[in-house]
Amino acid sequence: KNEVEQSPQNLTAQEGEFITINCSYSVGISALHWLQQHPGGGIVSLFMLSSGKKKHGRLIATINIQEKHSSLHITASHPRDSAVYICAVRIRTGNQFYFGTGTSLTVIP
């Protein structure tokens, strides 16, 4: 049983395209995180959301608590955006996170 499901698993886009990655979860949460993992393996936090929408540069993250769904959008995609994007939720009761299996994004010049 996966508490966090991401789609698609793999995504290839041409440079400049608008990209959407989806995350659905089945547990009660206090926050949702989007993470980025580059081929070298390092993981960085992009967003932490508990409601609404956040924007950093070309990245936009939204969350719908009622529908238990979040999306990560990348506008004007660039080859340097190529990475694995991971959705993680912090459960409401406790200190633990559940992680999705990640979406592997490749942006072709």
Place this chain on the structure above:
Amino acid sequence: NAGVTQTPKFQVLKTGQSMTLQCAQDMNHEYMSWYRQDPGMGLRLIHYSVGAGITDQGEVPNGYNVSRSTTEDFPLRLLSAAPSQTSVYFCASRRSAYNEQFFGPGTRLTVL
């Protein structure tokens, strides 16, 4: 600030050997966690700590021990390595339960 550091970056063990994966953070974070990452699976929590002297088990604790004697350090011990423990291990820290996590660079462990 160095952030979260992990050593070693790579390690090969034989079945039955023991070792300690080191994790340190210099951000004065109370919360620290150990995760393992396996192909086709999301990160899974092994053990976590909410402060010096306080640790608890996560989703996959068997075969691993932890201790937290200082705020900065959170070592992960493999008592008797098994091939099923071949994985990439990440340490993470955060200021409190409600903050973002900062991850270390990872340790790639192979158990033969």
